[in-house]
Amino acid sequence: DADVTQTPRNRITKTGKRIMLECSQTKGHDRMYWYRQDPGLGLRLIYYSFDVKDINKGEISDGYSVSRQAQAKFSLSLESAIPNQTALYFCATAGTGTNEQFFGPGTRLTVL
Amino acid sequence: QKEVEQNSGPLSVPEGAIASLNCTYSDRGSQSFFWYRQYSGKSPELIMFIYSNGDKEDGRFTAQLNKASQYVSLLIRDSQPSDSATYLCAVTGSGGYQKVTFGTGTKLQVIP
Numbered sequence A: 001d002a003d004v005t006q007t008p009r010n011r012i013t014k015t016g017k018r019i020m021l022e023c024s025q026t027k028g029h030d031r032m033y034w035y036r037q038d039p040g041l042g043l044r045l046i047y048y049s050f051d052v053k054d055i056n057k058g059e060i061s062d063g064y065s066v067s068r069q070a071q072a073k074f075s076l077s078l079e080s081a082i083p084n085q086t087a088l089y090f091c092a093t094a095g096t097g098t099n100e101q102f103f104g105p106g107t108r109l110t111v112l
Numbered sequence B: 001q002k003e004v005e006q007n008s009g010p011l012s013v014p015e016g017a018i019a020s021l022n023c024t025y026s027d028r029g030s031q032s033f034f035w036y037r038q039y040s041g042k043s044p045e046l047i048m049f050i051y052s053n054g055d056k057e058d059g060r061f062t063a064q065l066n067k068a069s070q071y072v073s074l075l076i077r078d079s080q081p082s083d084s085a086t087y088l089c090a091v092t093g094s095g096g097y098q099k100v101t102f103g104t105g106t107k108l109q110v111i112p
Helices: none
Strands: A005-006 A012-013 A020-027 A031-038 A042-051 A054-058 A064-070 A075-078 A086-096 A107-111 B011-014 B019-025 B032-039 B046-050 B054-058 B061-066 B072-078 B085-092 B099-102 B106-111
Touching: A005 A086, A005 B099, A020 A031, A020 A086, A020 A107, A031 A064, A031 A075, A042 A064, A042 B072, A042 B099, A075 A086, A075 B054, B011 B019, B019 B032, B019 B085, B019 B106, B032 B061, B046 B054, B046 B061
Parallel strands: A012 A107, B011 B106
Antiparallel strands: A005 A020, A020 A075, A031 A042, A031 A086, A042 A054, A064 A075, A086 A107, B019 B072, B032 B046, B032 B085, B054 B061, B061 B072, B085 B099, B085 B106
């Protein structure tokens, strides 16, 4: 069984639509992250959360919002999708006080 | 100057040779250093981490850290075609949050 799961794995949507990407983990980790990966730009942090009541913006949070529904669940929303949000999105987790991150399988999002 | 720099490659080595992957970082206060392997279309997988100057060995992998030179490397001995992937260097910053910054990765090709 996968420790970190993401749904959906692939999504094609249109400009202006609201999209939610979901992440669940069974590792018991407190820390959860959302990244996007673009060719040539590497992994860039969107939001991170160190516990249910702690949510912080990363380097590219504009146009995104998140919700930490439980220790094991962290969702990323695109309120009004635009084409330059087309990317590969990864959720990651880490244990308390550590930075060793474990990644989910990713969601490939295409905004037309 | 980028916070974490890697040569994008591709780095081509023959099967059985030693592959040497290099990474430099700009934050002199960085404390933790990670190497991730990412196969095409897959998520990053943590393969090594190192916190202290010197070498750390795990199987065919050796991570080397030189904080004075702000340099971290990954050596892969007896390279196999299955090692062909992109290798991401990640470094934590010196701030309170210890943000993890990823390099853009070096693509390794092991030629049979």
